[in-house]
Amino acid sequence: MTEKECVHRDxxxxxxxxxxxxxxxxAFVVLVLFTILLVYLILRPTKPHFILQDATVYAFNxxxxxxxxxxxVQITMASRNPNDKIGIYYDKLVVHATYRGQQVTLPTLLPxxxxxxxxxxxxxxxxxxxxxxxAPYLGNxxxxxxxxxxxxxxxxxxxxxxxxxxxxITGKYHLYVNCPAYVGVGGKMxxxxxxxxxx
Numbered sequence: 622m623t624e625k626e627c628v629h630r631d632x633x634x635x636x637x638x639x640x641x642x643x644x645x646x647x648a649f650v651v652l653v654l655f656t657i658l659l660v661y662l663i664l665r666p667t668k669p670h671f672i673l674q675d676a677t678v679y680a681f682n683x684x685x686x687x688x689x690x691x692x693x694v695q696i697t698m699a700s701r702n703p704n705d706k707i708g709i710y711y712d713k714l715v716v717h718a719t720y721r722g723q724q725v726t727l728p729t730l731l732p733x734x735x736x737x738x739x740x741x742x743x744x745x746x747x748x749x750x751x752x753x754x755x756a757p758y759l760g761n762x763x764x765x766x767x768x769x770x771x772x773x774x775x776x777x778x779x780x781x782x783x784x785x786x787x788x789x790i791t792g793k794y795h796l797y798v799n800c801p802a803y804v805g806v807g808g809k810m811x812x813x814x815x816x817x818x819x820x
Contacts, residue, residue, distance in 0.1 A: 669736070669782075673776055676694060676696045680692060681693075690759075699741055702737065709785070710735050712733055712783060713781045714730070715731070718748050718774045719775045776799075782796050
């Protein structure tokens, strides 16, 4: 018996079809990524800028034995949309104040609004808290700050926004803003701050 080499034959009929499908998929992904990059470069989306314009403290008192704080502050905040071609829907914005890392006012809901291109929105809510429990060590620090005549408050905004480009409106995005300010007790704000919105 003579030896014969066995010829092994691959079934390559399905391979060109599979290669074409993969090539089409890769081309589609590249096209989508290129379109997203092009839209981004044309629109150049920028987050809104927030400015704490004014803060007036009407009450900032501790009650014995320094475990409770009563706060009443009126703040004026401005938000500017720096985008030329993008509008912003402020769906839900909640503002509150903190003192040395502890929240000292209740959350206050700001009204919903739409902000057009290069537009400015202004809110002037009262944020307050009656007999808010505080850490015992804060009582002495509050007394010291009041004797100096100013306190450092952080005005914080937490919320949801949507972007509008033409008639297209995006899904909701998280927005977080922190505006620190030295505020004169019983008077106007001592130092102002400009903070860009963070999401």
